[in-house]
Amino acid sequence: MKALAEQIVDLDGVEIYGRVVGVRGLMLEIAGPIHAMSVGARLTIESGSGRAIPCEVVGFAGPHALAMPFAALDGVRRGCRAVVSTAAGNIRPSERWLGRVVNAMGEPIDGQGPLTLGPSPYPFRNSPPPAHARRRVGEPLDLGVRALNTFVTCCRGQRMGIFSGSGVGKSVLLSMLARNVAADVSVIGLVGERGREVQEFLQDDLGPAGLARSVVVVSTSDEPALMRRQAAYLTLAIAEFFRDLHKDVLVLMDSVTRFAMAQREIGLSAGEPPTAKGYTPTVFTELPRLLERAGPGIDQGTITGIFSVLVDGDDHNEPVADAVRGILDGHIVMERAIAERGRYPAINILKSISRTMPRAADPAFLPAISRAKQVMATYSDMEELIRLGAYRPGSSPDVDEAIALHKPLEAFLGQLKEEATTMAEGYQRLEKILASSATEN
Numbered sequence: 001m002k003a004l005a006e007q008i009v010d011l012d013g014v015e016i017y018g019r020v021v022g023v024r025g026l027m028l029e030i031a032g033p034i035h036a037m038s039v040g041a042r043l044t045i046e047s048g049s050g051r052a053i054p055c056e057v058v059g060f061a062g063p064h065a066l067a068m069p070f071a072a073l074d075g076v077r078r079g080c081r082a083v084v085s086t087a088a089g090n091i092r093p094s095e096r097w098l099g100r101v102v103n104a105m106g107e108p109i110d111g112q113g114p115l116t117l118g119p120s121p122y123p124f125r126n127s128p129p130p131a132h133a134r135r136r137v138g139e140p141l142d143l144g145v146r147a148l149n150t151f152v153t154c155c156r157g158q159r160m161g162i163f164s165g166s167g168v169g170k171s172v173l174l175s176m177l178a179r180n181v182a183a184d185v186s187v188i189g190l191v192g193e194r195g196r197e198v199q200e201f202l203q204d205d206l207g208p209a210g211l212a213r214s215v216v217v218v219s220t221s222d223e224p225a226l227m228r229r230q231a232a233y234l235t236l237a238i239a240e241f242f243r244d245l246h247k248d249v250l251v252l253m254d255s256v257t258r259f260a261m262a263q264r265e266i267g268l269s270a271g272e273p274p275t276a277k278g279y280t281p282t283v284f285t286e287l288p289r290l291l292e293r294a295g296p297g298i299d300q301g302t303i304t305g306i307f308s309v310l311v312d313g314d315d316h317n318e319p320v321a322d323a324v325r326g327i328l329d330g331h332i333v334m335e336r337a338i339a340e341r342g343r344y345p346a347i348n349i350l351k352s353i354s355r356t357m358p359r360a361a362d363p364a365f366l367p368a369i370s371r372a373k374q375v376m377a378t379y380s381d382m383e384e385l386i387r388l389g390a391y392r393p394g395s396s397p398d399v400d401e402a403i404a405l406h407k408p409l410e411a412f413l414g415q416l417k418e419e420a421t422t423m424a425e426g427y428q429r430l431e432k433i434l435a436s437s438a439t440e441n
Contacts, residue, residue, distance in 0.1 A: 018037070019041075020076060020080040022403065027065045027066055028076070028082070029064040029065070030066070030269075031064050034060065035301070036084050039058065039060075040056065040125065042056055042084075042085040043067055043083065043085065047077075049075035051191065054069070054083060054105075056226055057070055058266055059270040064310075067082070067222060068224070068225070070077040071104070074424065085267045089213065091122050091238070092120065093238045093242075096188070097238065099211055100112065101202065101232075102217055112146045122238075126293070128293045137329075137356060138157055143182075144179070145177065146413075146425070147347050148186060152352045152354045153354055154354060155305075158355075159291060159328045161223070161332065162174070162306065162331075163325070164308065164310065164333075169346050171205075174188075175205030179206060179420075182247060184213070186249070187242070187252070188206075188215070189218055189252070189253040190218045190219065191232050191258045192261070193219075198220065215238050217238070218231070226262075229263055232290055233290070236294065239293075242301070244301060251305045253306075255308040255310045256320070257312075258309075259290065260279065260287065264280055267282045277318065279320065282321075283320070291327045314336055343414045348398070368430055368434055376402075378398050386399075395424075405434070408433045
C-alpha cells in the first residue's frame with residue numbers, strides 16, 4: 001500500500017506548462033506560471049519535431065525561468081510548450097539492477113531489457129545522514145591492491161581520493177579495485193568518460209564476475225552538462241539504496257573533476273561569476289554535498305567512496321583537487337614520473353595518506369610499515385646523488401639499507417592488473433623483504 005500511495009503521489013493531476021520565449025546557447029527562457037517552477041524542478045519541452053526534451057530549472061531572470069536541457073535542443077523554437085513535471089527528480093532502484101548499465105536518467109543502455117523498479121523513490125539530490133547520527137567507520141576493507149592495503153589502509157565507510165594527471169593509470173587502478181575489493185556491492189559512476197573506453201572497462205577491466213555484483217552508471221563526455229552532473233548524483237542515490245539494505249557498498253567515481261566541470265558549465269550559463277580557474281561558487285558548494293553522501297549510514301550499511309580527481313596539468317594544488325582533498329578522509333597520489341619508469345600502479349606512497357591510519361592497520365605490522373616508509377623516504381632524499389654516482393657506499397648505513405631495499409620495495413609496490421593480494425599476504429611479503437635486509441647486515 002505504501003508503494004502504491006507513493007506512485008499515486010507522483011501522478012500529475014493538472015498539467016501546468018509555460019512557453020519557450022528565448023534560447024541562448026544551451027539556456028532556455030521559459031515564460032508562464034513561474035510560481036510553479038523552482039530551482040531543480042523538471043520541465044519537458046515539446047519540440048516542433050515531436051521530441052520531448054527533459055530540462056531542469058537552474059535559475060530565474062526577471063519574469064522568466066532559466067532551464068538547461070538533458071538532451072540536444074534540435075527542433076526547439078519560440079512558443080514550444082514547457083510542461084512542469086512533479087514526478088521528476090527521483091529514481092526507484094532495486095536489487096535486480098545488479099549487473100546492469102544505466103545512463104544518468106536511470107534508463108538501461110545495455111540492451112538487456114527494461115529495469116525492475118523498486119518500491120520506494122530515492123531522490124537524485126539527497127541529503128547526507130545527520131552527522132550526530134552516523135556510525136563510525138568500520139573495520140579495514142581489503143582493496144586487493146597491496147600498496148594501498150599496506151600503506152594507505154582504507155576502512156569501511158571511508159572516503160578516499162585518487163589524484164592523478166591524465167594517462168597515469170587511475171582508470172586501471174579503479175578497475176583493479178572494482179574487481180578485487182571485498183564489498184557486497186559496487187556502484188561505478190563513469191562521469192564524462194570517453195565513449196570508446198566504456199566497453200573496454202565493462203568487458204576487460206570489470207569482467208563478467210565484477211559486473212554481476214555492480215551497477216554501472218555511464219555518462220559520456222559528449223552528453224550535456226546536466227547529464228554528466230546527474231550521473232554523479234544517480235551513482236550516490238543507487239549506493240544509498242543498497243546501504244539502506246544493510247550492505248557494504250563501494251562507490252567508484254571517475255571522475256569528480258568532470259562533475260565539477262559540468263557544474264561550472266551550468267553555473268556560467270546561469271550567469272554566475274567565475275572564480276578560481278573559471279569555477280563558479282556553486283562548484284565548491286556542490287562538491288561537499290555530493291561527497292558527504294558517502295560514508296557510514298545510521299544503521300549497519302556503509303558506503304565506501306573512492307573518487308578519482310583528474311589534476312589539471314599535474315598540478316595537485318589546483319582548485320578542485322585542493323577542495324576535494326579537504327573533504328575526503330585520505331588521498332592516493334599517482335605521479336607521472338613513477339609511471340614513466342614503468343611501475344604500475346604509479347602510487348607515491350610518501351605523498352599518500354589515509355586519515356584512519358595507523359588505527360586501521362594491524363598493530364602487529366605497524367613497525368614494519370613505519371620502517372618501510374622510513375627506508376623509502378631515505379632513498380627519496382638521496383635519489384639524485386645515488387643516480388649521479390655521487391654517493392659513496394658505506395658513508396651511511398641508512399642510505400646503504402635504502403639502496404639495498406629499493407628494488408624489492410619497488411617490486412612490492414608494483415602489481416599487475418589481473419593480480420590480487422590480500423591484506424595478510426601484503427603484510428607477510430613486506431616483512432619478508434625487510435627481514436632479508438636484516439639478515440644480510
